Amino acid sequence: MKQPVRVAVTGAAGQIGYALLFRIASGAMLGDDQPVILQLLDITPAMDALQGVKMELDDCAFPLLQDVICTDDPNVAFKDTDYALLVGARPRGPGMERKDLLEANAAIFSVQGKALNDNASKDVKVLVVGNPANTNSLIAQRNAPDLKPRNFTAMTRLDHNRAMSQVAQKLDKAITEVTHMTIWGNHSSTQYPDLYNAKVSGATAIDNVEQDWFENDFIPTVQQRGAAIIKARGASSAASAANAAIGHMRDWALGSNDNDWVSMAVYSDGSYGVEKGLIFSFPCVCKNGDWEIVQGLELNDFSKDKLKATEKELAEERDAVSHLLP
Ligand SMILES: NC(=O)C1=CN([C@@H]2O[C@H](COP(=O)(O)OP(=O)(O)OC[C@H]3O[C@@H](n4cnc5c(N)ncnc54)[C@H](O)[C@@H]3O)[C@@H](O)[C@H]2O)C=CC1
Numbered sequence: 001m002k003q004p005v006r007v008a009v010t011g012a013a014g015q016i017g018y019a020l021l022f023r024i025a026s027g028a029m030l031g032d033d034q035p036v037i038l039q040l041l042d043i044t045p046a047m048d049a050l051q052g053v054k055m056e057l058d059d060c061a062f063p064l065l066q067d068v069i070c071t072d073d074p075n076v077a078f079k080d081t082d083y084a085l086l087v088g089a090r091p092r093g094p095g096m097e098r099k100d101l102l103e104a105n106a107a108i109f110s111v112q113g114k115a116l117n118d119n120a121s122k123d124v125k126v127l128v129v130g131n132p133a134n135t136n137s138l139i140a141q142r143n144a145p146d147l148k149p150r151n152f153t154a155m156t157r158l159d160h161n162r163a164m165s166q167v168a169q170k171l172d173k174a175i176t177e178v179t180h181m182t183i184w185g186n187h188s189s190t191q192y193p194d195l196y197n198a199k200v201s202g203a204t205a206i207d208n209v210e211q212d213w214f215e216n217d218f219i220p221t222v223q224q225r226g227a228a229i230i231k232a233r234g235a236s237s238a239a240s241a242a243n244a245a246i247g248h249m250r251d252w253a254l255g256s257n258d259n260d261w262v263s264m265a266v267y268s269d270g271s272y273g274v275e276k277g278l279i280f281s282f283p284c285v286c287k288n289g290d291w292e293i294v295q296g297l298e299l300n301d302f303s304k305d306k307l308k309a310t311e312k313e314l315a316e317e318r319d320a321v322s323h324l325l326p
């Protein structure tokens, strides 16, 4: 039997939390031989609701779940944690862009970055889900000087999965036929879902769809999918977001599929000309508990323009929170 690992989840009493915790406890994230201790953080007024979630976790009698800690103190939630899923943040409503949440949410991530720095395992793997996810991840990273910058990531896996699904449905193919998808940049309406490098049944995806569909249907559909869900459901995506978080962490911890890659917003090392230090979504492969940016992909002028636009937005978001970046 492996030693248990500690998994901190913030915003654990919220709607993504409700779709996420049971899957972590079941082994879907870290494997069905890996015992877990859940360390759940929410704000003080949510403690009753969080206790209710803990009661339900208990009532599942998950063999891998060794303990559940519920707290409103980030220093307790992040104590010795090996994985941290930072979900707790306000969601947007209709008519808002995700960056409109910066003012409400940014401060949360400076506090939590410091608490991670002071309490977490030095190898903690951090995934930021709360929006605007890339910039919140940057804030947490910059407030955690003793941790490795590459251990702070943000979630674009949901966009990646959305893009795969759009292509599969358009071409009437099984989802497993769609590979090598890339979301470049920000988890926002400037993100660039790239079909020049994606493949369908091994062939270049862009060659199998009309240019007009790619530019005027596919790209805006993927960019605006979060807003479409808010409009339809009256609440932002939750189960699909939790599913993407499971996929992101599972691949990072256990390795991504051979002969494919995944999209992860990670600390830019300057690859593809992207400003160093931004948390930017790239194509990544994961092995041995680490990620690496896929190098050498071709970017034509169209793609380069799209990368520049989303990079510019990320730089603007960063500048807007400079007071939180030590
Ligand atoms: N990156 C992505 O692909 C996606 C990101 N999101 C974002 O995830 C976030 C959470 O969404 P939902 O679960 O639907 O929201 P929710 O409102 O249902 O839950 C958020 C939870 O966070 C808690 N919270 C607020 N401040 C906190 C703090 N300082 N510390 C700990 N907990 C805190 C709240 O009390 C609440 O329980 C939102 O910002 C949303 O926009 C949602 C979908 C996809």
Ligand SMILES: O=C([O-])CC(=O)C(=O)O
Binding pocket: 091, 092, 098, 131, 158, 225, 226, 227, 229, 230, 236, 237, 241
């Ligand atoms: O759109 C939102 O605000 C929630 C989210 O990030 C998504 O569904 O991609």
